[in-house]
Amino acid sequence: MPERQEKGKLIIFSAPSGAGKTTLVRYVMSRIDTLTFSVSACSRKKRDYETDGKDYHFLSIAAFKEKIENNEFIEWEEVYPDHFYGTLFSEVDQKRNAGKHVVFDVDVIGGMNLKKIFGDEALAIFIKPPSFEILRERLLKRGTDKKEDIETRVKKAAYELGFEKNFDVSIVNDDLEKAQKETMHVVQEFLAKK
Numbered sequence: 160m161p162e163r164q165e166k167g168k169l170i171i172f173s174a175p176s177g178a179g180k181t182t183l184v185r186y187v188m189s190r191i192d193t194l195t196f197s198v199s200a201c202s203r204k205k206r207d208y209e210t211d212g213k214d215y216h217f218l219s220i221a222a223f224k225e226k227i228e229n230n231e232f233i234e235w236e237e238v239y240p241d242h243f244y245g246t247l248f249s250e251v252d253q254k255r256n257a258g259k260h261v262v263f264d265v266d267v268i269g270g271m272n273l274k275k276i277f278g279d280e281a282l283a284i285f286i287k288p289p290s291f292e293i294l295r296e297r298l299l300k301r302g303t304d305k306k307e308d309i310e311t312r313v314k315k316a317a318y319e320l321g322f323e324k325n326f327d328v329s330i331v332n333d334d335l336e337k338a339q340k341e342t343m344h345v346v347q348e349f350l351a352k353k
Contacts, residue, residue, distance in 0.1 A: 173270030174286035175316030285326035289333035
């Protein structure tokens with residue numbers, strides 16, 4: 160009788176916008192080959208450098224709302240007016256059933272929702288910016304948002320930092336090399352647990 164494939168674990172990365180979460184996710188994923196990325200769905204416009212199905216599943220607002228109606232999302236959130244983000248059941252089930260460990264790069268509310276749903280099957284990591292000033296600088300350097308949007312994101316970050324205690328681990332991203340090592344250690348320890 161063939162050995163039953165072990166279901167993959169879940170690793171959730173959440174952070175206020177600009178904290179450097181995606182940089183840490185890419186670092187860990189480039190070093191652990193049993194990890195696969197959960198591609199979120201969103202209703203915002205695709206940026207020039209993004210690829211549909213790789214960075215996000217880009218949906219129209221109507222298509223996103225239809226999937227909500229059909230209960231196709233594990234979790235979803237209207238992050239900003241008419242800017243929906245969510246995690247599709249089909250995306251996660253397919254990868255976990257193949258024995259891969261699924262990595263999520265989601266906003267803070269989405270991360271808490273996923274942790275509530277998956278409990279001990281998931282490791283929830285909160286990435287913190289060193290300060291609001293540095294967060295604002297990072298968002299400005301990114302060059303993808305208007306100045307008023309950056310202020311909205313900074314205000315939202317202040318709110319999101321209040322949820323840090325709902326995560327299993329917090330990592331301050333002030334020194335990238337240190338944050339990378341800490342993140343690798345936490346993820347490897349979680350994956351090694353039976």
